[in-house]
Amino acid sequence: MTPVAPTVMKFGGTSVEDAAALARLAAIVAARRAERPVVVVSAMARVTDALVRAVARAGEGDAGGAMAEAAPHLARHGEAARALLPPAEAAEVEAHVRDAEREMGGLLEMIARQPGTRLPLHDAVVSFGERLSSVLVAAVLRANGMAGVAVDARRCIRTDAEFRRAAPLPDETRRCTRAEVLPLLEEGGVPVLGGFIASAPSGATTTLGRGGSDYSAALIGAALDAREIQVWTDVTGFLTADPRVVPGARRIDRLSYAEAAELAFFGAKVLHPRTIAPAVERGIPVRVCNAREPDAGGTRIDAHAEPSPAGAKAIAHKGGITVVQVTAVGMLGVYGFLKALFDVFDRHRTPVDVVATSEVSVSLSVEETDALPALLPELRALGTVDVEEGNAIVCVVGEGLRTTPGIAARVFGTIRDVNVRMISQGASRLNLTFVVKDDQAHEVVSRLHAELFEDR
Numbered sequence: 001m002t003p004v005a006p007t008v009m010k011f012g013g014t015s016v017e018d019a020a021a022l023a024r025l026a027a028i029v030a031a032r033r034a035e036r037p038v039v040v041v042s043a044m045a046r047v048t049d050a051l052v053r054a055v056a057r058a059g060e061g062d063a064g065g066a067m068a069e070a071a072p073h074l075a076r077h078g079e080a081a082r083a084l085l086p087p088a089e090a091a092e093v094e095a096h097v098r099d100a101e102r103e104m105g106g107l108l109e110m111i112a113r114q115p116g117t118r119l120p121l122h123d124a125v126v127s128f129g130e131r132l133s134s135v136l137v138a139a140v141l142r143a144n145g146m147a148g149v150a151v152d153a154r155r156c157i158r159t160d161a162e163f164r165r166a167a168p169l170p171d172e173t174r175r176c177t178r179a180e181v182l183p184l185l186e187e188g189g190v191p192v193l194g195g196f197i198a199s200a201p202s203g204a205t206t207t208l209g210r211g212g213s214d215y216s217a218a219l220i221g222a223a224l225d226a227r228e229i230q231v232w233t234d235v236t237g238f239l240t241a242d243p244r245v246v247p248g249a250r251r252i253d254r255l256s257y258a259e260a261a262e263l264a265f266f267g268a269k270v271l272h273p274r275t276i277a278p279a280v281e282r283g284i285p286v287r288v289c290n291a292r293e294p295d296a297g298g299t300r301i302d303a304h305a306e307p308s309p310a311g312a313k314a315i316a317h318k319g320g321i322t323v324v325q326v327t328a329v330g331m332l333g334v335y336g337f338l339k340a341l342f343d344v345f346d347r348h349r350t351p352v353d354v355v356a357t358s359e360v361s362v363s364l365s366v367e368e369t370d371a372l373p374a375l376l377p378e379l380r381a382l383g384t385v386d387v388e389e390g391n392a393i394v395c396v397v398g399e400g401l402r403t404t405p406g407i408a409a410r411v412f413g414t415i416r417d418v419n420v421r422m423i424s425q426g427a428s429r430l431n432l433t434f435v436v437k438d439d440q441a442h443e444v445v446s447r448l449h450a451e452l453f454e455d456r
Ligand code: ADP
Pocket: 011, 012, 013, 014, 015, 042, 211, 232, 233, 234, 235, 237, 238, 239, 240, 241, 242, 243, 244, 267, 268, 269, 270, 271, 314, 315
């Protein structure tokens, strides 16, 4: 008899943040033991932020200050271990914490002495969040009668050498993940991997970008041909809007892969934007669940595309967007102009989110602006360039937008007093995306939510 396909269960930062969260995690995994769980964990909440600050302090030459940022957060692993584990197991976790402290201290001193090492060592320093949380979680599972085994995810997820936002090498990742994880599952173990962290061909530690543990879970799920990829977090699934902006946002039972990918891409932080692709490739459903209310249901994401009667299913938004406008009278119709324009963004590895063209100009929205100082002179060779910071993208998503007439009129009618900078009825036809000023985004999202999702 072939064994059941494993289930990947990813727990985010708040779901491993302290002893109480870890006890809930153990109960959730124990209740699903028959599903052959493979556990993927984030760093404890706030740890990665602290480690990023530590790298910055070290980069300013202050190794002592850097360690002072990190140390209290490393100590949290020991505190949780003492609260939850038998003394011998707790002592073992504490020994890991001391080793981490020593190794990290060396890295931070190196960065402080030689600022040129800051980027290549950044990921090695921040990786300790997930390295320690995975060791701790495996021990907590053992203390609860399961065969938890910590697996160093850097031996599984293999990437290029682009520090801070490395791209996975799919074949290598599949081969290595299977080689590391399948034998453990066959012995009845519960493998526990840190999300977010990976390694380059040189062996150097890399990371997948902030929030990347969801992506790790999807890559591991795809590599193992998992039955389901579960993302356990602090909300009861995908909601109709960001609950920090719309407190009355409601849970969505089902989303198609395409809808979830659009929402994640346009700012719904509950899933890292790259999470959906590996799941689509292998046809694995993704489920978003609440670790604080494990029986409250959640959102199931799969290939099934069902329009909701209202047309729209959710609103996403992201701020910190810069609009770049290139005006080139007489050039737009000219063959090759748009290619030349996009080639500039490509060369500087700067993704463009929304594009709008008129007779004489092209507007593009970008989120990553690190390369703009180098990129703008090349754009100026093509036309007059205007740069406007402080914008936000708002995106209304739903398979039903394809077939619901009048949705754009309803959306823009609701915000008729707001200056809308760019509009794009997404190429996929399941989104309506536009750009407004950052300081109006929350107001726009709230009003649209009331119009599209709240009974009046
Ligand atoms: P984790 O640490 O578990 O990865 P995150 O903080 O990365 O959790 O993601 C969960 C958060 O995403 C929620 O607490 C919520 O504030 C935010 N969020 C933004 N948009 C949405 C949405 N549409 N649905 C649910 N959560 C959302």
